[in-house]
Amino acid sequence: MLTFSRNKLVSIYRKDDHTLCARGILEDDIYGMEMDVTVTLSGMEISAVRGKWIRMENSECPRALPFLQEAVGFCVTEPDFAQKVQKTVGRKSCRHFANILLECCEAAREAAALIDTGPAAGDTVSSPVDASSAVPPKAPAHREQKPQVKNPAKRSSREGLIIDLHVHTSEASPCSSAPLKDLVEEAKRIGLDGICLTDHNHVWDAATVAVLREKHDFLILRGNEISTDQGDMLVFGFDADIQGIIQLPDLKEQVVKSGGFIIAAHPFRGFLTFGIGQLGLTPEKAMARPLFQHVDAVEVLNSKVSEKENRFSSQVAEGLHLPQTGGSDAHEVEEVGIYATRFFDTITDEGEFLTALKQGDYKPVAFRKTMT
Amino acid sequence: MADILCFSRNNATTVEQLTEEIMVSSCRLQDTLTDLLVEIHVKTPDLEITKIRGEIRRAQEPEDPHLHDTLQKVIGVRVGPGIKKIVRGLMGDSETEKKMVFMIGECCNGIILSFTKQVLSSAPKEKEKERDFFAAMVKNSPRLYNSCAALSADSPLMEGVDPP
Numbered sequence: 270m271l272t273f274s275r276n277k278l279v280s281i282y283r284k285d286d287h288t289l290c291a292r293g294i295l296e297d298d299i300y301g302m303e304m305d306v307t308v309t310l311s312g313m314e315i316s317a318v319r320g321k322w323i324r325m326e327n328s329e330c331p332r333a334l335p336f337l338q339e340a341v342g343f344c345v346t347e348p349d350f351a352q353k354v355q356k357t358v359g360r361k362s363c364r365h366f367a368n369i370l371l372e373c374c375e376a377a378r379e380a381a382a383l384i385d386t387g388p389a390a391g392d393t394v395s396s397p398v399d400a401s402s403a404v405p406p407k408a409p410a411h412r413e414q415k416p417q418v419k420n421p422a423k424r425s426s427r428e429g430l431i432i433d434l435h436v437h438t439s440e441a442s443p444c445s446s447a448p449l450k451d452l453v454e455e456a457k458r459i460g461l462d463g464i465c466l467t468d469h470n471h472v473w474d475a476a477t478v479a480v481l482r483e484k485h486d487f488l489i490l491r492g493n494e495i496s497t498d499q500g501d502m503l504v505f506g507f508d509a510d511i512q513g514i515i516q517l518p519d520l521k522e523q524v525v526k527s528g529g530f531i532i533a534a535h536p537f538r539g540f541l542t543f544g545i546g547q548l549g550l551t552p553e554k555a556m557a558r559p560l561f562q563h564v565d566a567v568e569v570l571n572s573k574v575s576e577k578e579n580r581f582s583s584q585v586a587e588g589l590h591l592p593q594t595g596g597s598d599a600h601e602v603e604e605v606g607i608y609a610t611r612f613f614d615t616i617t618d619e620g621e622f623l624t625a626l627k628q629g630d631y632k633p634v635a636f637r638k639t640m641t
Numbered sequence: 642m643a644d645i646l647c648f649s650r651n652n653a654t655t656v657e658q659l660t661e662e663i664m665v666s667s668c669r670l671q672d673t674l675t676d677l678l679v680e681i682h683v684k685t686p687d688l689e690i691t692k693i694r695g696e697i698r699r700a701q702e703p704e705d706p707h708l709h710d711t712l713q714k715v716i717g718v719r720v721g722p723g724i725k726k727i728v729r730g731l732m733g734d735s736e737t738e739k740k741m742v743f744m745i746g747e748c749c750n751g752i753i754l755s756f757t758k759q760v761l762s763s764a765p766k767e768k769e770k771e772r773d774f775f776a777a778m779v780k781n782s783p784r785l786y787n788s789c790a791a792l793s794a795d796s797p798l799m800e801g802v803d804p805p
Binding site for chain 1: 717721753759787790
């Protein structure tokens with residue numbers, strides 16, 4: 270028996286020499302919607318969008334319609350077109366309207382190639398901004414030095430050091446809107462002892478971070494959130510620049526060689542509308558997941574997942590006798606320190622940080638919650 | 642001049658409960674240029690992709706003899722947040738592969754929506770109860786907050802819900 274079906278129909282016709290009209294219809298078990306999109310043939314830009322609900326999830330879904338206009342002016346042949354639609358239409362309006370809009374525009378792109386007017390399919394328009402110039406310098410491919418942290422632990426070892434192990438900066442993660450400087454100021458203000466920069470597939474240059482540490486007189490450590498076939502991994506003490514998706518066993522092999530450490534990031538980050546419980550997943554079944562054979566610790570407090578998912582991660586880590594960590598996964602300044610990890614060792618440099626991670630003498634803490 | 646269509650596309654995704662533990666999701670894309678099929682088997686409760694097959698019935702690009710092997714790379718990947726990025730990273734970037742990546746995404750989306758449908762089937766229509774229902778849903782899953790216009794901070798459905 271079918272449990273779900275979704276049908277999408279897109280038709281394209283040429284309104285005049287300069288314009289393509291796309292009409293999209295989406296019908297599935299939950300949603301019914303229609304969309305009309307006009308695309309200019311000369312620049313392949315969206316010149317008009319109109320949407321209509323037929324069936325919807327709740328009474329407030331019509332609020333999505335005005336935000337469709339944010340797509341006007343987008344060029345459908347730009348390499349990051351889909352991402353832009355998902356970020357603007359998908360988040361501000363509705364992800365299902367974003368879905369049918371992408372379908373309409375992809376069909377328009379193919380139609381334009383058939384018509385052979387304006388940019389052909391596959392042609393790309395260069396972005397006027399060189400995105401790479403906005404990204405902070407990456408570490409050289411081979412790096413031997415272990416940078417020293419100038420400012421040692423300020424608390425006594427009995428109180429422990431509180432470090433947020435999972436922070437994203439706007440300088441190196443496109444999804445973050447938190448500038449490093451503001452993150453550090455906020456971390457100092459709320460009383461954190463340090464933060465780890467764990468931008469997505471980004472290796473911070475050790476010398477750059479050393480300068481930042483000096484400048485801010487604050488413990489700033491380097492990490493990397495690497496995407497693998499089995500989810501995101503927080504990796505420390507590993508300077509290889511991994512791009513794209515790497516198989517977790519391959520990553521593990523490389524990290525072991527470099528003497529690094531892997532933490533499974535938000536391993537049970539679930540779905541928006543239903544929980545892992547609905548799927549019948551138990552901690553015992555989850556412990557058998559292959560990913561846990563390749564990690565050194567588990568992030569059990571992360572602010573981007575539900576409390577249930579954090580509890581579940583903790584149960585699994587406990588069952589597997591794996592160390593547990595906490596990190597905010599901050600993408601906004603005010604999120605830094607929501608969760609963190611309390612270390613009972615003195616940490617003054619990346620070497621000591623790695624040693625502390627491997628010794629396992631730490632625990633996750635809900636830092637901001639305990640402040641209030 | 643009649644407004645004759647210069648391009649048309651049908652994209653159909655279906656999800657079937659094959660056995661108690663196996664769900665099958667398939668996506669068929671047919672348009673003026675292309676006719677492709679992708680089918681994945683997903684095992685519960687982990688929602689792990691255990692089997693995949695693809696079929697090219699009509700395409701403009703030359704047939705890729707390695708397509709079957711390329712598709713097998715996604716076996717073991719779990720349907721869940723971030724899967725589209727993972728699949729995109731594991732597959733190649735020829736035009737056909739890009740379409741296949743999109744269709745695998747559609748299959749995964751179908752699986753997720755089949756569970757979402759179960760949750761929404763109990764959503765009340767009456768205003769106040771509806772607000773309570775969605776407020777509880779957002780409290781349970783903080784990432785839903787501000788994830789779309791209906792669940793944005795200024796939506797009546799979010800009245801009384803604190804930002805996560």
